[in-house]
Amino acid sequence: MVLKSQPSPTQQKPEPQRCLTLWSGWARLMLLIIGVVLSWAISTMPVFLPPLAAQFPLGAALQRSLSNPTLPIPPPPVPLLAQGETRDRPLELLGHRHYDQAFIDNLTVVSSYGAAKGIQRFEYLHQDAALALMKMSDAARADGVWIVPVSGFRDQERQRQLFEAQVQRQGSPQSAAQSVAPPGYSEHHTGYAVDLADGLARAKDISRRFVDTQAFEWLMAHGQDFGFELSFPEDNPQGIIFEPWHWRYVGSAHAQHLFEPQTLETTLPKPKPRWLTYSC
Numbered sequence: 001m002v003l004k005s006q007p008s009p010t011q012q013k014p015e016p017q018r019c020l021t022l023w024s025g026w027a028r029l030m031l032l033i034i035g036v037v038l039s040w041a042i043s044t045m046p047v048f049l050p051p052l053a054a055q056f057p058l059g060a061a062l063q064r065s066l067s068n069p070t071l072p073i074p075p076p077p078v079p080l081l082a083q084g085e086t087r088d089r090p091l092e093l094l095g096h097r098h099y100d101q102a103f104i105d106n107l108t109v110v111s112s113y114g115a116a117k118g119i120q121r122f123e124y125l126h127q128d129a130a131l132a133l134m135k136m137s138d139a140a141r142a143d144g145v146w147i148v149p150v151s152g153f154r155d156q157e158r159q160r161q162l163f164e165a166q167v168q169r170q171g172s173p174q175s176a177a178q179s180v181a182p183p184g185y186s187e188h189h190t191g192y193a194v195d196l197a198d199g200l201a202r203a204k205d206i207s208r209r210f211v212d213t214q215a216f217e218w219l220m221a222h223g224q225d226f227g228f229e230l231s232f233p234e235d236n237p238q239g240i241i242f243e244p245w246h247w248r249y250v251g252s253a254h255a256q257h258l259f260e261p262q263t264l265e266t267t268l269p270k271p272k273p274r275w276l277t278y279s280c
Contacts, residue, residue, distance in 0.1 A: 093185050094177035095239045099258065102126060102153060102191035110134070110194075111149045123152040126191035129227075129249035133194065136226035145218045146199030150206065150245075154188040178241050187231055192255045193248045210244045219247065227251020 091098055107124040110133055114120060125133060133149060140147045154162075160183040166176035173182070187193035197205040198215035210216050223229065231248045232240040250256045 093182055094174060096177060096181040096185035097238075097261070098185055099187060099189045101155060101189045107153055107191050110152055113150075123149055123194075124191065125149070125152045125194060126249070126255075128252050129192045129194070129255070132226050132228070132249055132251050136223065136228065139222065139226070140215070140218050143218060145214050147215050147219070148197045148199040149194050150197045151188065151195035152193075153191045154186060156183040156189065159183040159186045159188065178239070179243075187246075187248055187259070190255075190258050192250075192258060193231060193246065195245045196247055197245065206245050208242065208244065216244050223247065227255075 106126055108127050108130045109122050110125045110130045111123045112120055113123075124130075137147050159181065163173075163176060163180050163182050166180040167173055170176045170178075181187070195206060196215065196219065198210065198213035201213045201215070204210050204213055219228070227249050228247045229250055230244070231246045232238070232243040234242045236242075248255075248259060250259060
């Protein structure tokens with residue numbers, strides 16, 4: 001009888017098992033690297049939040065929550081709705097139309113100023129309005145005119161402060177509303193409205209005397225070429241005082257729709273076709 005020699009232990013181990021052992025080692029190494037990278041990213045995430053977040057309540061609260069894991073992340077703000085949807089908010093109030101507040105992510109800086117106590121003040125506009133303003137300012141500068149944006153996007157809290165201060169000066173909401181919109185009813189909420197000044201005649205900022213500046217003359221001649229128009233010309237149908245400094249961007253379909261006179265037909269959700277209201 002012939003005895004066959006037994007294979008060595010290394011010969012008994014099949015080739016697929018050695019490959020599997022090799023791959024499992026690489027997998028453990030890759031998981032370890034991914035875990036280290038994720039831990040670093042989470043620990044440094046607040047550093048990379050945009051500075052704009054600190055200027056809005058939700059962004060600041062979110063940054064604090066990421067810095068301190070024990071704090072809950074706040075819920076997103078409830079969007080403002082026009083009358084006819086879910087809340088009783090009139091389409092117009094004291095001559096001013098209702099406008100939703102722009103989303104933070106859609107805004108970009110167009111100017112900055114030094115403010116009291118060393119705090120820097122930034123002015124923001126909707127991205128497409130900001131780009132159009134930059135092009136318009138460059139064209140004006142080529143003609144020797146210095147157009148300066150002094151006030152852009154405003155949230156409702158800032159608008160409330162301005163309106164209440166004007167009520168104290170004028171004595172009644174009706175009188176105050178002729179020059180300052182109530183909160184929720186300012187074009188500045190959209191990010192498409194901007195107050196402009198003449199950099200060479202700053203004494204005429206935000207006043208009727210702005211009509212006597214080169215900037216106003218240039219804007220009346222060329223503003224529409226860049227998508228800008230006066231919000232409140234003389235004898236406007238809303239009954240607001242003439243504001244030669246207050247301009248709005250209407251150079252996109254979205255911006256044009258925002259500033260169209262709103263009716264219940266344009267704000268109410270359109271009914272579905274009858275065949276879509278039933279299910280099998």
